[in-house]
Amino acid sequence: MTPPPTYFGLDHYVGRTPLLRLKKLSALTGCEILGKAEFMNPGGSVKDRAAYGIITDAERRGLLQPGGTIVEGTAGNTGIGLTVIGQARGYRTVIVIPDTQAPEKIEQLRALGAEVIPVPPKPFSDPGNYNHIARELAAERGGFWANQFDNVANRQAHFGTTGPEIWEQTGGTVNAFVAAVGTGGTLAGTSQFLKTQNPKVAAVCADPYGAAMWSWFTNGNLDTDDGDSFAEGIGQGRVTKNLEDLVIDKAYRIDDQTALSVIYQLLREEGLLLGLSSGINVAGAVRYALEHGPGLTIATILCDTGLKYRQKLSNPAWLTENGLDPDLPVESVFA
DSSP: OOOOOOOOOGGGGSSOOOEEEOHHHHHHHTSEEEEEEGGGSTTSBTHHHHHHHHHHHHHHTTOOOTTOEEEEEOSSHHHHHHHHHHHHTTOEEEEEEETTSOHHHHHHHHHHTOEEEEEOOOOTTSTTSHHHHHHHHHHHHTOEEOOTTTOTHHHHHIIIIIHHHHHHHTTTOOOEEEEOOSSSHHHHHHHHHHHHHOTTSEEEEEEETTOSHHHHHHHSSSOOOOOOOOOSSOOOSSOOGGGTTOOOSEEEEEOHHHHHHHHHHHHHHHOOOBOHHHHHHHHHHHHHHHHHOSSOEEEEEEOBBGGGGHHHHTOHHHHHHTTOOTTSOHHHHTO
């Protein structure tokens, strides 16, 4: 007798995303430039992995009980992941989000059933920072504060899934892994796993302007203040718990125009509609390839879909107002 099939709910299908060859950029560099299609996760982003890892870790530790509430401060994607996976496992969510984030993400969170609390953006040093508000709300309501920035279940989720998947999908040939830093979980967990398999795999940070991780990994300080970026969900000004003890081999500053040229090339020639953080990641991979190739296999993260940013990145008036040119050829930004 054939055994009956086994069926699973949505939360079972986080991860195991395809690793896509980015054809033009691979040809441009003479390397294999590969992007992990994280927009194919149930909640539509790489943050589903952290959300699943944080939720299941809290369940094991007895911090989440059936019918409980998850509270988190987020730029959006982690909140979406926590809401989608949380509801699939029987939890409610309260999401505190800076009101400068894409309205599409705020609308999606509300449509998914989360209680959404937009707040003015404030630095981490300010008590009004969205993370501090989330922590206080969790305490007031008896909820579980996910604490994605300093909860190392985030990093462990990538050590246990993203890293092994890339190693398997490249047949162990990967030479470098490139990612930007939001919480630090993706870059830290993935690169740490890959280095357990081959210590020569390079861990590479792609940092937007206005963030401090390039300065931290390059100069050992957080002092550099060199502009700003429109990228959402990445850009960190402090060393989170997920980043502690992380060894980085190379860090790059990536400007918004370079990232925009990358995502428009991927849209027009490869059918990929991506957000600006994906462009920063891919640009970092190309920079590393041009400096260290040809012949390398370089993996990075395609974080989420550009549908969440269409009022900006797909809006010619907004692009012109902010001095960004979607028609600038990708070859020219790496010349």
